[in-house]
Amino acid sequence: MNILVCISKAPDTTSKIAFTNGDTQFDENGVQYIVNPYDEWYALVRALELKEAQGGNVTIITVGSASDDAVIRKALAIGADDAVRIDATAQDAYYTAMQISEYAKGKGFDLILTGKETIDYNGSQVAGMIAEALELPYISIATKLDVNGSTVKCEREIVGGVQEVEVATPVVISCAKGMAEQRIPNMRGIMAARTKPLNVVAPAAIDALTSYASYSMPAAKSSVKLIDPNNLDELVTLLHNEAKVI
Amino acid sequence: MNLVYINSANGLSKAALETVTYAKKLGGDVAVVTNGAADAATLTTLGNYGASVVLQDNTLDGQDHGQLVQLVAAAAQKVGAQTIIFSHDLIGKAVAPRLSVRLKAGLVAGAVALPEANGNIKVNVFSGKAFGYVQVKTSQRIISLLPNSIQPENNASSCSVEAFSAQAGASAIKVLATKKPEGAIPLPEAELVVSAGRGLKGPENWGIVEDLANALGAATACSRPVADIGWRPHHEHVGQTGVAIRPNLYIAAGISGAIQHLAGVNGSKVIVVINTDAEAPFFKAADYGIVGDAFEILPRFTEAVKKFKAAQH
Ligand SMILES: Cc1cc2nc3c(=O)[nH]c(=O)nc-3n(C[C@H](O)[C@H](O)[C@H](O)COP(=O)(O)OP(=O)(O)OC[C@H]3O[C@@H](n4cnc5c(N)ncnc54)[C@H](O)[C@@H]3O)c2cc1C
Ligand SMILES: Nc1ncnc2c1ncn2[C@@H]1O[C@H](COP(=O)(O)O)[C@@H](O)[C@H]1O
Numbered sequence: 001m002n003i004l005v006c007i008s009k010a011p012d013t014t015s016k017i018a019f020t021n022g023d024t025q026f027d028e029n030g031v032q033y034i035v036n037p038y039d040e041w042y043a044l045v046r047a048l049e050l051k052e053a054q055g056g057n058v059t060i061i062t063v064g065s066a067s068d069d070a071v072i073r074k075a076l077a078i079g080a081d082d083a084v085r086i087d088a089t090a091q092d093a094y095y096t097a098m099q100i101s102e103y104a105k106g107k108g109f110d111l112i113l114t115g116k117e118t119i120d121y122n123g124s125q126v127a128g129m130i131a132e133a134l135e136l137p138y139i140s141i142a143t144k145l146d147v148n149g150s151t152v153k154c155e156r157e158i159v160g161g162v163q164e165v166e167v168a169t170p171v172v173i174s175c176a177k178g179m180a181e182q183r184i185p186n187m188r189g190i191m192a193a194r195t196k197p198l199n200v201v202a203p204a205a206i207d208a209l210t211s212y213a214s215y216s217m218p219a220a221k222s223s224v225k226l227i228d229p230n231n232l233d234e235l236v237t238l239l240h241n242e243a244k245v246i
Numbered sequence: 247m248n249l250v251y252i253n254s255a256n257g258l259s260k261a262a263l264e265t266v267t268y269a270k271k272l273g274g275d276v277a278v279v280t281n282g283a284a285d286a287a288t289l290t291t292l293g294n295y296g297a298s299v300v301l302q303d304n305t306l307d308g309q310d311h312g313q314l315v316q317l318v319a320a321a322a323q324k325v326g327a328q329t330i331i332f333s334h335d336l337i338g339k340a341v342a343p344r345l346s347v348r349l350k351a352g353l354v355a356g357a358v359a360l361p362e363a364n365g366n367i368k369v370n371v372f373s374g375k376a377f378g379y380v381q382v383k384t385s386q387r388i389i390s391l392l393p394n395s396i397q398p399e400n401n402a403s404s405c406s407v408e409a410f411s412a413q414a415g416a417s418a419i420k421v422l423a424t425k426k427p428e429g430a431i432p433l434p435e436a437e438l439v440v441s442a443g444r445g446l447k448g449p450e451n452w453g454i455v456e457d458l459a460n461a462l463g464a465a466t467a468c469s470r471p472v473a474d475i476g477w478r479p480h481h482e483h484v485g486q487t488g489v490a491i492r493p494n495l496y497i498a499a500g501i502s503g504a505i506q507h508l509a510g511v512n513g514s515k516v517i518v519v520i521n522t523d524a525e526a527p528f529f530k531a532a533d534y535g536i537v538g539d540a541f542e543i544l545p546r547f548t549e550a551v552k553k554f555k556a557a558q559h
Contacts (some may be wrong), residue, residue: 128343
């Protein structure tokens with residue numbers, strides 16, 4: 001089984017979020033990048049489990065610049081076999097998805113896995129766009145994944161519940177919590193990652209469909225109003241009359 | 247012309263009414279396309295929110311999102327839609343990105359407001375820690391609207407309902423089983439949420455959380471460690487790596503307020519925090535705070551809510 005796992009970098013979850021250049025650019029000063037948690041914890045680990053049980057190959061792919069190589073090596077240390085980096089700055093979800101589709105076209109991947117969303121831009125867009133570009137079925141936000149031959153069984157989230165579905169390979173799946181458990185890379189994995197192949201590929205000519213014109217920060221909260229623990233009636237009255245939420 | 251996709255299989259959700267209202271406020275006429283077998287009387291009420299016509303394909307069950315992509319694309323062509331609107335819910339997340347590729351129309355995913363004067367549209371970025379303003383470079387555009395971003399507006403009016411078919415081929419997806427807990431309010435749609443964390447000490451203590459939720463008509467949620475150790479189901483986990491929610495009221499008991507937790511809830515309109523530790527970081531993000539023991543406060547809170555509700559009737 002050949003599995004392609006789409007890996008994005010993301011700012012560490014404790015990063016201070018700020019913008020520069022007249023609020024048009026994310027301020028990367030002091031920001032540590034990690035593998036986007038959904039891509040690492042669920043998509044990549046489940047791909048590795050399937051490979052370990054059934055054989056095959058796990059390739060990771062990132063659309064990014066050379067500065068993303070550290071994040072790619074981390075994913076290789078967890079156990080991916082080889083990596084591809086499309087040498088371009090990810091401009092928007094469409095641009096990213098088209099680059100990945102152009103690469104994957106005709107290479108016979110049985111599964112293309114992504115995370116549920118990136119924790120910086122939170123679009124949940126890239127996977128669906130890849131599916132449409134490659135004319136493949138798409139399971140969005142899967143919480144379980146099993147493969148038997150060419151039959152894929154998934155559990156996916158639906159409004160107010162979950163659903164078990166079956167689909168034939170090849171298929172694109174975005175992965176969420178429940179699918180696998182986080183793996184911590186060991187020393188051997190980290191050493192091996194240094195010599196695993198990382199193929200740098202030139203980008204295809206694609207025009208982005210959207211861009212971020214600017215950013216802003218939410219208004220600061222005014223300070224908390226403390227309520228007497230013995231007077232919950234007061235809280236209920238405030239929620240009704242002042243906050244108007246009940 | 248603006249086109250709105252709604253899922254009417256289980257009646258009209260508030261999120262559906264929000265998207266129609268949003269389309270109306272963009273200006274111009276509003277057409278709705280829907281799948282499922284909702285009756286015409288139900289669908290005509292969409293006129294109150296601004297729709298002039300509803301195109302209904304009652305042959306598609308909506309389980310194969312690829313078929314829905316074809317349905318919305320066909321409807322967009324029929325009505326000449328310049329803007330296509332989805333709710334940024336589980337169906338919108340699955341369908342809108344594919345439609346964007348099919349139509350080569352820029353997608354604004356997770357809009358939280360109407361376009362600015364310059365046409366850019368505000369979205370949440372960095373898990374709600376900041377906002378971005380998206381510029382669409384194509385003339386046709388797709389917007390998916392985060393639930394609870396605008397209120398539905400009802401101005402009595404009616405609309406027509408027409409049968410419509412996209413001739414979408416066979417479903418590529420076979421549904422084996424569907425599990426929906428009865429009566430539970432889906433978390434992303436809930437207006438009121440009661441949430442609890444490790445401060446509750448164990449799953450056996452969730453009765454007092456559920457009592458308050460029931461008294462308010464709220465959904466329940468939890469912090470990540472609580473879901474990880476199996477005290478509560480995964481789908482209740484809110485935060486940066488769980489569900490992001492923006493209810494009108496978020497009540498957090500026994501949750502410290504770590505940055506990753508706040509990321510998923512800081513879009514809430516009003517936050518109430520209950521914590522024994524006056525220094526808990528969550529108080530900095532709260533509108534109302536109670537320094538106290540959740541085991542005493544939650545039952546008292548429930549009683550106060552019941553008293554208030556009884557007095558209202
Ligand atoms: C990459 C990453 C992603 C993460 N994503 C998420 C996420 O999506 N969501 C999330 O929630 N966390 C997430 N976390 C974890 C987060 O950092 C915190 O560890 C977690 O939110 C803490 O959960 P908690 O507040 O329930 O527990 P604790 O931090 O243990 O806090 C318990 C709180 O309860 C209070 N308390 C104790 N007893 C009582 C009582 N009797 N009455 C009232 N209060 C009491 C304590 O004072 C304390 O403030 C993530 C972490 C990382 C590294
Ligand atoms: N630059 C990128 N390179 C490779 N994969 C990506 C990139 N950006 C996003 N993805 C994948 O697409 C998923 C969804 O991203 P998004 O649409 O930005 O929420 C992520 O979880 C990744 O698996």
